[in-house]
Amino acid sequence: MIPVFHRRGLLAAIGLAPLAPQALHAQQDWPNRPVRIVIPSAAGGAADFIGRTLGRFFEGPLRQPVVIDNRPGAGGILGTETVKQAAADGYTLLVSTNSTHAANEFLYRRLPYDPVRDYAHVGLLGTYPTIAVVSAEAPFRTIPALIDHARANPGRVFFGYYSSSSQVPSALLKARTGIDVTGAAYRNITQIVPDLISGQIQFAFLDALSAAPALQSGRVVPIAVSATRRTVQNPELPTVAESIPGFVVEGWFGLTAPAGTPRPILDRLQALLRDAVQDDAVAAALVRQGLTPGFLTGEEMDRFLVADRARWREWVGIAGIQPE
Numbered sequence: 216m217i218p219v220f221h222r223r224g225l226l227a228a229i230g231l232a233p234l235a236p237q238a239l240h241a242q243q244d245w246p247n248r249p250v251r252i253v254i255p256s257a258a259g260g261a262a263d264f265i266g267r268t269l270g271r272f273f274e275g276p277l278r279q280p281v282v283i284d285n286r287p288g289a290g291g292i293l294g295t296e297t298v299k300q301a302a303a304d305g306y307t308l309l310v311s312t313n314s315t316h317a318a319n320e321f322l323y324r325r326l327p328y329d330p331v332r333d334y335a336h337v338g339l340l341g342t343y344p345t346i347a348v349v350s351a352e353a354p355f356r357t358i359p360a361l362i363d364h365a366r367a368n369p370g371r372v373f374f375g376y377y378s379s380s381s382q383v384p385s386a387l388l389k390a391r392t393g394i395d396v397t398g399a400a401y402r403n404i405t406q407i408v409p410d411l412i413s414g415q416i417q418f419a420f421l422d423a424l425s426a427a428p429a430l431q432s433g434r435v436v437p438i439a440v441s442a443t444r445r446t447v448q449n450p451e452l453p454t455v456a457e458s459i460p461g462f463v464v465e466g467w468f469g470l471t472a473p474a475g476t477p478r479p480i481l482d483r484l485q486a487l488l489r490d491a492v493q494d495d496a497v498a499a500a501l502v503r504q505g506l507t508p509g510f511l512t513g514e515e516m517d518r519f520l521v522a523d524r525a526r527w528r529e530w531v532g533i534a535g536i537q538p539e
Contacts (some may be wrong), residue, residue, distance in 0.1 A: 423505020
């Protein structure tokens with residue numbers, strides 16, 4: 216006679232046995248329908264550019280359409296939660312960012328997702344600085360001149376922000392210099408630029424990719440970058456650190472799937488992402504938009520994020536930002 220606990224184990228094994236070949240076939244057959252890439256921000260921004268660039272590249276080798284799904288709102292939380300709730304089958308991916316998987320942990324009291332447990336990372340594709348920009352009509356063109364103007368006009372200088380990458384540098388500037396400036400929250404970059412041009416706000420830190428169209432128009436002027444060194448795209452543009460030593464804030468973009476996504480699918484996606492970052496045309500497009508390509512595997516990205524969360528914890532703390 217089979218002991219009860221052995222019978223239960225045997226019954227469980229028998230019940231599960233027919234599913235294993237089905238699951239294996241599903242992985243081997245992937246993808247047999249369109250793949251969705253969720254963008255946790257509005258169309259026209261940096262994450263949107265990244266997602267659409269990857270989507271176009273992926274469609275060839277996958278032989279399936281790649282659908283871009285913009286889900287803006289709450290600092291990237293809405294789109295990120297959407298991917299957490301999706302089936303872990305390789306058909307829903309997320310353009311992950313320093314906001315969604317690092318800074319938000321310290322900017323919000325309660326996240327509806329766990330940035331570590333709820334996701335499996337495909338890989339990181341590059342980093343970017345933020346650019347301090349002002350209206351072409353602004354009376355200042357440098358960080359020191361902006362600081363002097365704010366000191367001469369306490370309480371009358373405003374900055375706009377729409378993500379951690381734009382909020383934290385402005386708050387750090389305020390904390391490090393003691394200037395009396397006020398932040399105004401926006402849903403996305405497309406709302407900030409018109410107010411910047413019209414003078415409703417006086418300055419903003421925009422991620423390099425999102426800032427490109429506004430800068431090309433000539434109605435918005437860059438005055439500094441928050442990178443560790445001057446960029447190859449704008450070598451004449453000083454870093455904020457040249458005026459305020461140690462002032463560095465950089466963001467990143469990655470590709471992420473729901474936790475539990477089968478390893479073979481993650482491996483194939485990882486290989487595709489590496490190919491995309493190393494493709495001359497894709498890399499050139501990313502560089503033109505202000506990104507510094509630098510591929511990391513999913514495992515390397517996990518280790519990178521341990522350090523990155525520590526950086527954002529420090530930056531948010533120094534900036535004095537209270538979690539919402």
